[in-house]
Amino acid sequence: MSKRAKVDGGRLEFIPPQMPTLVEQPPESEEWVHEAELDGYRTQIIIDKGGVHLYSKSGRDWTTKYWPIALAVELSCRAAILDGEVIVSGERGTPGSPELEATIWNEPSRLVFVAFDILHLDGRNLAPLPLLQRKQALRQLVEPGVGKIQYSEHFEGDALSVFRAIEKIGLNGVISKRADSRYRSGPSRTWLKARYSRKPISNC
Template identity: 80%
Template sequence: RLEFIPPQIPTRVNEPPEDEGWVHEANLDGYRTQIIIDKGGVRLYSKNGRDWTTKYWPIALAVELPCRSAIIDGEVIVPGEQGVADCLVLEAAIWKEPSRLVFVAFDILHLDGRNLAALPLLQRKQALWQLVEHGLGKIQYSEHFEGSELAFLRAIEKVGLESIISKRSDS
């Protein structure tokens, strides 16, 4: 049985990194969540390791990925206009409209018996993309951007997002 892995928490900085070797993603303002798939079924955990499967039941029911086991890191959101999530809407939806919940996957730590955590981020993201693909259902892939973080930051600001998450591409 696979166990919850405590997530790495980003460090807030005033300026994004300027050197090469970074991957940038939009900060979706959702609830950090980990999906675990194994012989025991599908479980969803909060960033603190609490089992939230019953709260996120529409996502748990929608997990039909082509794998025997996986640990997937991401965020639960409620998409709003132009895909921008709203944390207050998310809190209400968990209790009143859970069918609106969506899981956006940004990393995979385990797949079919293999620990992927030691692989470079871009290799893990490729494995995640192949597993999740680009869909608009309950399980979605978080797009990333390599290159000028300023161009990416300007692009996400245009749609109303406030910040980015930058990760070393070889981490």
């Protein structure tokens, strides 16, 4: 599969996702921003002349499995590629992965897509832009709030404080991303994943 979005008769191609590298602790440098690690299925939404399609991280078309999300996509654009995660919200709004597979088959109306990146918008390839510019474009397209298509907020500042706060609300960890990084398919050192463990976190 192509690593760049190409248009073929008005159709956009799937872009293999950028994948974070697992680390013990999130980076402390101010060059990084942080997002909650969502416990769901990595998914890409493509909007073009062919309609709305949802793809797994390997490029399989899962539109039929995620049909309530596909029907809910009403964004102010002609064409776009969104990168994100399909989750099922728990009672307090936190993801509950043990429920996800059962929900897909039994209660698909409970599925939610949380968008954290945008790679293409109305004929423009956004992948070479810095992360924060892409996030700004995404936030203008997907307004924060509730609904089936949600925006994933990022956090700046003390990485360990963010890490602890995320753990307290029951999530698994944090994804740290370089604020100035472009989007590149495959394993990446500009996206880092730190998962919570029961071992104390040292400030040293």
